[in-house]
Amino acid sequence: MADNNPFPGENNTGHIWDDDLRELDNPPPRWWMIAFWASIIWWVTYGILYPMWPGMKGYTKGIMGWTQIKEYQEGVKEVEAVRAKYEEKIAAMSAKDILADEELKSYTIASAKVLFGDNCAACHGGGGQGGPGFPVLADDDWLYGGKIETIVQTITGGRKGVMTAHGKILKPEEIDSLAKAVLDHKPTSDPNFTAKGCIACHGPDGKGMQVLGSANLTDAIWRFKEDDQLASIKYTITHGVNDATDPKTRVAEMPAFGKRLSKDDIKKLAVYVHELGGGQ
Amino acid sequence: MNDNQQAQRDAAVDELYSEAVHWHLNTGGETIHAKRIPGKWRTIKWLTSSFWIIFFLGSYLRWGGRQAVLFDIPNRQFHLFGITVLPQDFWMLSLLLLFFAILLAVVTATAGRVWCGFFCFQTVWTDVFTWLEDKLEGPPQKRRKLDKAPWDAQKFRIKATKHVLWLIIAVLTGISFVAWFYGAFELWHDLFTFQVTHTALGIILLFTAGTYVLAGFMREQACFWLCPYARIQGVMIDSTTAVPTYDFHRGEPRGRVKKGQSDKDKTIGDCVDCKQCVAVCPTGIDIRNGQQEGCIMCALCIDACDAVMEKLGRPKGLIRYESLDVLNGKEERPLYKRPRIWIYATVLLLALSGITYGLSTLDAIEIKAIHDRQPLYVLQSDGSVQNKYTLKILNKMTKDLDVRLSVSGPEGAVLVGAEKPIHTKNGDVTPHVVFVRIPRGNLTKDSLPIVFHGEATTPEGNVVKTERASVFIGPKP
Numbered sequence A: 001m002a003d004n005n006p007f008p009g010e011n012n013t014g015h016i017w018d019d020d021l022r023e024l025d026n027p028p029p030r031w032w033m034i035a036f037w038a039s040i041i042w043w044v045t046y047g048i049l050y051p052m053w054p055g056m057k058g059y060t061k062g063i064m065g066w067t068q069i070k071e072y073q074e075g076v077k078e079v080e081a082v083r084a085k086y087e088e089k090i091a092a093m094s095a096k097d098i099l100a101d102e103e104l105k106s107y108t109i110a111s112a113k114v115l116f117g118d119n120c121a122a123c124h125g126g127g128g129q130g131g132p133g134f135p136v137l138a139d140d141d142w143l144y145g146g147k148i149e150t151i152v153q154t155i156t157g158g159r160k161g162v163m164t165a166h167g168k169i170l171k172p173e174e175i176d177s178l179a180k181a182v183l184d185h186k187p188t189s190d191p192n193f194t195a196k197g198c199i200a201c202h203g204p205d206g207k208g209m210q211v212l213g214s215a216n217l218t219d220a221i222w223r224f225k226e227d228d229q230l231a232s233i234k235y236t237i238t239h240g241v242n243d244a245t246d247p248k249t250r251v252a253e254m255p256a257f258g259k260r261l262s263k264d265d266i267k268k269l270a271v272y273v274h275e276l277g278g279g280q
Numbered sequence B: 001m002n003d004n005q006q007a008q009r010d011a012a013v014d015e016l017y018s019e020a021v022h023w024h025l026n027t028g029g030e031t032i033h034a035k036r037i038p039g040k041w042r043t044i045k046w047l048t049s050s051f052w053i054i055f056f057l058g059s060y061l062r063w064g065g066r067q068a069v070l071f072d073i074p075n076r077q078f079h080l081f082g083i084t085v086l087p088q089d090f091w092m093l094s095l096l097l098l099f100f101a102i103l104l105a106v107v108t109a110t111a112g113r114v115w116c117g118f119f120c121f122q123t124v125w126t127d128v129f130t131w132l133e134d135k136l137e138g139p140p141q142k143r144r145k146l147d148k149a150p151w152d153a154q155k156f157r158i159k160a161t162k163h164v165l166w167l168i169i170a171v172l173t174g175i176s177f178v179a180w181f182y183g184a185f186e187l188w189h190d191l192f193t194f195q196v197t198h199t200a201l202g203i204i205l206l207f208t209a210g211t212y213v214l215a216g217f218m219r220e221q222a223c224f225w226l227c228p229y230a231r232i233q234g235v236m237i238d239s240t241t242a243v244p245t246y247d248f249h250r251g252e253p254r255g256r257v258k259k260g261q262s263d264k265d266k267t268i269g270d271c272v273d274c275k276q277c278v279a280v281c282p283t284g285i286d287i288r289n290g291q292q293e294g295c296i297m298c299a300l301c302i303d304a305c306d307a308v309m310e311k312l313g314r315p316k317g318l319i320r321y322e323s324l325d326v327l328n329g330k331e332e333r334p335l336y337k338r339p340r341i342w343i344y345a346t347v348l349l350l351a352l353s354g355i356t357y358g359l360s361t362l363d364a365i366e367i368k369a370i371h372d373r374q375p376l377y378v379l380q381s382d383g384s385v386q387n388k389y390t391l392k393i394l395n396k397m398t399k400d401l402d403v404r405l406s407v408s409g410p411e412g413a414v415l416v417g418a419e420k421p422i423h424t425k426n427g428d429v430t431p432h433v434v435f436v437r438i439p440r441g442n443l444t445k446d447s448l449p450i451v452f453h454g455e456a457t458t459p460e461g462n463v464v465k466t467e468r469a470s471v472f473i474g475p476k477p
Helices: A030-049 A068-092 A095-100 A102-119 A148-157 A172-183 A229-239 A263-274 B003-023 B040-060 B091-111 B114-119 B121-137 B140-148 B153-182 B184-192 B198-218 B220-226 B228-234 B276-280 B300-312 B339-360
Strands: A012-017 A021-024 B069-072 B077-080 B083-085 B243-246 B319-322 B365-371 B384-395 B401-408 B414-416 B422-424 B428-439 B447-457 B463-473
Touching (some): A095 A102, A095 A148, A095 A263, A102 A263, A148 A263, B040 B114, B040 B153, B040 B184, B040 B300, B091 B114, B091 B228, B091 B339, B114 B121, B121 B198, B121 B220, B153 B198, B198 B220, B365 B447, B384 B401, B384 B422, B384 B447, B401 B428
Antiparallel strands (some): A012 A021, B077 B083, B243 B319, B384 B428
8 A cells, every 4th residue: 555646536445456457436427327327226126016026935926916826837727728719629520520621630630649649659650650569550541440530439449359260270371371362462373261260251352341350452551561471361361369378379459449538639640540541 | 876877767758758648548637628629520520410311201101001211120121111021031130231331441541430420320410419419508618617607597408408308319319219120100109108118118218218318418438438339440540551641741830820920930830839630639639649549530730720820821731631641752653553442342332232233132932841750761551652741931022822832852752731832821821731651662862852833923023933942851752
């Protein structure tokens, strides 16, 4: 501290180093001070209006009564209000009518995406691309039919087709020969197809029957698609599908969603599945 | 400390104080009351300021039944006379911003801070506010006296009138700004019927407060401490830039002119140290100290000095537009010999041609194809492969259009789901799901290019077309 200030009249604090390096005491610019006090006023006002101070039990609530969860709930209400007009229409319409209305269809597809992800995607894949043992929903081949009403029925009541295990009924050569004919998409070319009664379920032309859910054996889609398709066909013929008498039978069951989901949700899902690519 | 050291120290102190006069910073502690005098540059400044009349009145202009220029943010449509620009065309905005940035650079490089001195809203609004102040409170000395005077009815009346007028201008500024986005007539209607949206009202209030504070109180402080462009432009100026300059060769040493003395036997420079240049300066600087950050290059000091020189019968132009090079006796470098100008001009031209190209090739319709990612492809019962696409059809016309879709690609490609034309709303995106099927045997690779074509007939009978390339994905052949 220099008692005799060598730099008088310039408003320095008296802190001087290296002869002439000194600290001045100039006021900050006025705009800076305005901003400074404005920030403090802002902070105090915020503390009064909004929750701010933690206490031993709880916190100050603020006079606005604002909470995060309230804001969230208001947001949800707003979204529901927007959806309401569509949801009301959907409740009053059949799945087929929804399909015919472009605007409702777009809304349904957008809103059913979550439903599909929660209820269907685990087996049928996120895009309806199927999975090992589970049918593809995006193609144009349907076991029970691809009409919108049928899809509603399938989701509501579930499906469980049955194919008898033929391991004890047919000779191995007969299974071999049938499997080869099926692999070529020409099941009727093998006389066993008619003689051994395959036509009872798969039809005289081998195209399956949608009433029973029996597979079309003449098209390019495999119900049980595997790398070695011939082996897969033989396995299916030998052990059947859902045949309780054969412990090695293929299990293929679509559960019923009639009690799990609301009617409107099923309608939406049916429209969604119909529009995945194969609806008829 | 011996005598020698003491002498050295004293010399250092002297040197220190020789600069001290420059250290004074105008931090807004006192209001700058600039004198207003008529002159050539004053007239030019009013003319350039009147550019902002467009800001106040432009939004009332009509074009084809709607506002000529409307930045419709809620509907994501920008109307510019006959053209409608949608967010999809916004790459042009970056070119526009580039154009103005370079325009600022090229103007600043040749003639200094023309923007600051003649066009900037801060300068113009401050100018108008101080003009009102001058009319109501009188010239600078009277204003300073009034500021110091005790509050009486007359002072209150004058001050109140001033602030009310300032606020009216501020509110009109806010309303005029919002009008470009809201629709001018709708805004007035909604304001008077209390239906205006909170956003619009908030912005009007923000602009009102901003105008009132910035032009009424902050004034030159905004240029000194707030505005980044003030500093940026400083580095765009070089020694070849013509800026308002005090000719110190001619002016120095300055000295007061005495009565009865003729110019013939004068031994000092032409500057008579009347401080008129300081008096008229809106930012309160002394141009005679050379080019400095506070100078917004409004040229008002030129008017002041010229008026004085005229009275004394000396040649005008002691303060004039001149580059440092010329002032120091170098020859003036013509524009075309400055590489900066060439570079700036090239960028300007590129940006401008980009915008011209963009505006002239605005497609009436546009398609974006989004390939479904899960699954990438689906095998069909007839042995063909199916891909799913969401086509986003953008209709930029002012009328609804029925868009006919088709696809071209590998042999046998079939478009499913677009048998009928797709109805698209004007100025909107219509999403539409389509499928493309190709026989598996025709797929030579697991990914092949395909092109979607869109075509529509406008109500006037013109056929507008667009196309979009995409890919078709299948199993590995």
